[in-house]
Amino acid sequence: MKKITKSNKNNFLRGILPLILLLSFIFNPLKVSAEVAETEINGKLINASSEFLRDLDFETWQLVAYKSPLIEEKLILRVIGYPGNLRIDHPTRLIVESGRKKWLLDDKTLSNVELANDGRQAAAEFDLDELIQNIDKNRPLRLSLSGVFSELPVPPFVVREWRSLS
Numbered sequence: 001m002k003k004i005t006k007s008n009k010n011n012f013l014r015g016i017l018p019l020i021l022l023l024s025f026i027f028n029p030l031k032v033s034a035e036v037a038e039t040e041i042n043g044k045l046i047n048a049s050s051e052f053l054r055d056l057d058f059e060t061w062q063l064v065a066y067k068s069p070l071i072e073e074k075l076i077l078r079v080i081g082y083p084g085n086l087r088i089d090h091p092t093r094l095i096v097e098s099g100r101k102k103w104l105l106d107d108k109t110l111s112n113v114e115l116a117n118d119g120r121q122a123a124a125e126f127d128l129d130e131l132i133q134n135i136d137k138n139r140p141l142r143l144s145l146s147g148v149f150s151e152l153p154v155p156p157f158v159v160r161e162w163r164s165l166s
Contacts, residue, residue, distance in 0.1 A: 049161035055149040063154070065128055065162045071111050075166050077128040079145065087121050088148055094126040095144045103131045132166045135159070 048066035
């Protein structure tokens with residue numbers, strides 16, 4: 001009769017494989033956020049944070065934060081949707097919430113001649129300075145724009161990018 005024994009090779013591989021995976025993540029971490037990069041806005045190259053996010057209705061929006069040379073070097077948040085999705089009356093306010101805190105960001109779209117004259121109305125701009133000055137952590141945010149989207153979650157890594165611009 002043959003005696004059946006377990007191979008120690010399988011136990012060794014089961015023990016070493018998680019260690020190899022852990023070390024690979026430590027030395028080659030995954031990038032979770034895009035970096036602030038030069039982007040052409042209003043015909044000029046400007047450092048900006050640009051992210052594509054989805055609202056709770058699975059519509060995709062691009063959020064671009066940048067310091068505007070046109071509006072007293074204020075930090076501006078441009079919300080860009082597919083042309084035809086963002087038809088709003090100006091001025092309106094962007095509602096930003098985090099936990100129990102709430103901010104109303106002023107509409108700056110009409111201050112930008114290029115956007116004010118754009119017939120597609122696919123973008124709106126808001127004053128991001130007040131929000132960034134009032135938060136001291138990279139916290140998740142929820143944006144809502146009346147008649148456009150009810151809730152657009154913004155993860156902490158995007159808030160970190162916005163804060164790095166100020």
